[in-house]
Amino acid sequence: MGTLQSFFKVEQPSPKQKGWSLVLLILFAVILYWPSLNYGFVLDDKKVITENAVTQGGEDSINTIWATGSKTFQANVPEDAKIARPLSQTYFALCFDNNLTTEALQKRYHRGQIALYALLVFLIFFLLDKYFSHLSLGLRCIVLALFIAHPLHVEVVANIKSADELLASILLISSLIALPYSTTSSTHHPAYRGCLIVLSLFLFVLGYKAKQNILMFSPLLIALLFLEIYKTLPKAIQKHGYSYRWHYGLPMVVVLLTILFYKGPDNVPLVQIYALDFEVYQTIQSTYSRAHNTFLGMASTGEIVANSLWTTCLSLAKMIWPRNLVHQYGAFQIPLTSWQSIKPFCGIGLGGILLGGIYWLLRGPGQFQWAMISAALFTLPLIAYSHLFIPLPDTYADRFFFLAVLGLLLLIAEAISRTSLKPFWITGLSALWLMAYSGKVIQRMPAWESDTSLITADWRQSPNNASILARYASHVEEDDDKKENLYLKALSIYPDFFGAHYDLARLYFSQHRYALAYKHFNQASERKASDDIQYNLTLCRYHIVRNKSQSAYASNQLDDAIQLLDSARSIFPGDRVDPQYREMTSNLAKINFEHNARDTAYELLAKALKQDSNHLVYAQEGLNMAGNAKNSSRAVEFGLYFAPSRLDDSTYWTDLENLAQGNEMLLEQIKLRKSEIFSAR
Structure with a gap:
């Protein structure tokens, strides 16, 4: 003592x-x-x-x-x-x-x-x-x-x-x-x-x-x-x-x-x-x-x-x-x-x-x-x-x-x-x-041993903290249904939570639930605008309209399917060479062709080829359509897109000339195109 x-x-x-x-x-x-x-x-x-x-x-x-x-x-x-x-x-x-x-x-x-x-x-x-x-x-x-x-x-x-x-x-x-x-x-x-x-x-x-x-x-x-x-x-x-x-x-x-x-x-x-x-x-x-x-x-x-x-x-x-x-x-x-x-x-x-x-x-x-x-x-x-x-x-x-x-x-x-x-x-x-x-x-x-242990410990201690709920959902939880519930709980606690809206929108987008994704991207945009969010909003709108077009097509409502798919193409946020855009263009042309709007289908493919000349699938589809419709003029038009890669293929040129048989103007067009390619070589 x-x-x-x-x-x-x-x-x-x-x-x-x-x-x-x-x-x-x-x-x-x-x-x-x-x-x-x-x-x-x-x-x-x-x-x-x-x-x-x-x-x-x-x-x-x-x-x-x-x-x-x-x-x-x-x-x-x-x-x-x-x-x-x-x-x-x-x-x-x-x-x-x-x-x-x-x-x-x-x-x-x-x-x-x-x-x-x-x-x-x-x-x-x-x-x-x-x-x-x-x-x-x-x-x-x-x-x-x-x-x-x-x-x-x-x-x-x-x-x-x-x-x-x-x-x-x-x-x-x-x-x-x-x-x-x-x-x-x-x-x-x-x-x-x-x-x-x-x-x-x-x-x-x-x-x-x-x-x-x-x-x-x-x-x-x-x-x-x-x-x-x-x-x-x-x-x-x-x-x-x-x-x-x-x-x-x-x-x-x-x-x-x-x-x-x-x-x-x-x-x-x-x-x-x-x-x-x-x-x-x-x-x-x-x-x-x-x-x-x-x-x-x-x-x-x-x-x-x-x-x-x-x-x-x-x-x-x-x-x-x-x-x-x-x-x-x-x-x-x-x-x-x-x-x-x-x-x-x-x-x-x-x-x-x-x-x-x-x-x-x-x-x-x-x-x-x-x-x-x-x-x-x-x-x-x-x-x-x-x-x-x-x-x-x-x-x-x-x-x-x-x-x-x-x-x-x-x-x-x-x-x-x-x-x-x-x-x-x-x-x-x-x-x-x-x-x-x-x-x-x-x-x-x-x-503090790892990110996972830290976020998990915080979540257990503060299950009503919106920030922690959202972090746990995005960094730890793997089950999508549980993720969704965690984000929704976070938003019920703090409705203005930008991060929860954004992450929930991304979750919905990955699940192809585009309407809900659009809703929460829009909520996030109202709180903090960015180019990334605007892009995702446009992408959601595109998917929503495209899905509606597919539903209309499945119901044999071709007019509605054509109109909706055309709208989807117009709002698509990607490049014209994007595989999704190419697929949409081809589908739209096919639906128009089925709906007897054949000229519209031909013009659509021709316009697409001018924008994306390397995608010869458009030309092949146009050639097939014209062949089925026995439209030799359109068949030759689409067939000539293959000319640069088939210059030495005599069978190719013979097939084109057979398609133009009896039409001097088409034969002259084929001859001129062949001459141009030889000169360029």
Whole structure:
């Protein structure tokens, strides 16, 4: 018990205590995620590595990756969706080896994930030692152990592509560690402090090159830099500045409220206008619509704020205890609410409690920086991903709150340090909490073994999530009837779901259920128009009309069959040399011939031969028809199409002359054609 008491004393721990604590924490992180070594490439791993020729270029691709304007991080994505993460892609490229088997390559990258996670744990340990030395070593180790075992981190560690998240976090923590920090203004020479500031900014910029979401922590870095500069000022100036805090604090609050409630051009809330200028989200406003994200369909600022508050409540609940862990939690799947519901008021109440708690902690003894760091790590991701300022696309993933968890745990640790709770109870409750988190990690981790296991696990956990239902139907389910039911269920949950409409239309088309395919292609087109969808719509119309023609022909309604088949030919979206088009033309000519519209049949085939002269089946069919009808003139006309390939065939020319026997004009025509071909040779 004495050892436990000393572990929770706020005093400078011995190097041995710190060393063993760090080693045990790193071992815990490695052991917890060791099973992921046998996992494969999942989801975007393929776009970043296995399908990415630039990444596979290894060292030879470094110049391409870092070239100005280069956006090669993901392969096989639309041009407007391409992004640049050169530092992360450099890591992936340097790890790639063409000589390794797929299994060996997967294991190499997963080893890298565990190593990066261990490095992050190492750096966070020293971040806590620097800024949170007022907390006991025991509390700091508990915070870091709970952070390591938090279930939300499974996606970041078990998914290879999320190395970008780990690299960005490593560089952010390094940037905070590099910042000069002291309790007096004269500890270091100004030049030395300046070098540390430059190093910190450089590391932060490198983090941006790993993943752009590090920008949400820029207010924290700016505030810490401001405090460092402020501390170098004479005490008199510091006191004077503090006495005027409301003179610059109040205008800042007014500006924030203006941004929150002012509506810009076209009644668009100002809170989302600035996203248009942010590189990562630049295309989201223009290419995403209400069909992809319900937040983008909201015209009312009040509606956005209400739903953002409720979203924040859901996010906080996931950070404390993530009951359901799913990757594809569509933004449009967040339960919508309004001010008529109690939900946004719950958000306001929770926000008030959190802000009050943070204010209480700030008023306590100790340095101000620790409170700012923990509060910023916790609140900035919540603000960024509340949808209030940045309209998110169709993914609401666990990794969004990777570092927010650390901030929350630090705030809880600080609150515990202000109480008289005994070390025994702190250790016991933390151990239970840690076991619960670790068990959830062990339960969730196998889902990331493959695409199929991930989507299947998500479907079982969230059977009423439209996005997951559609993904399961398209990627896992093989039975067509079950696929159809899954898509229909997804659309019953979210009728504006573009992806479900499109995939269901393709399923119906493959089953030759063209009317239903047309219906859902049309629904998809209303939500997001594209040339591909328009082509498929035309193709559906063609098949529908052609099927009607075949039915009319089977019922001996030749007039209707001819009219419908002619319409099908006119709307056919393919080329004139397409086998389907050729077959339709031949069938139409045959039906006309059967209907005694023989001249129409001849003209149809003759016109088709002018458009598609290499398809001599038309000529053969015309020759057969004319022969059956004993129309020597038409027979010779179609027979002459074979002349270039039958020039030396005397039997062919004799047969033609026999057909034209007694008709000097036809004989002259045959003679002239033969002469032309000989001259051309």
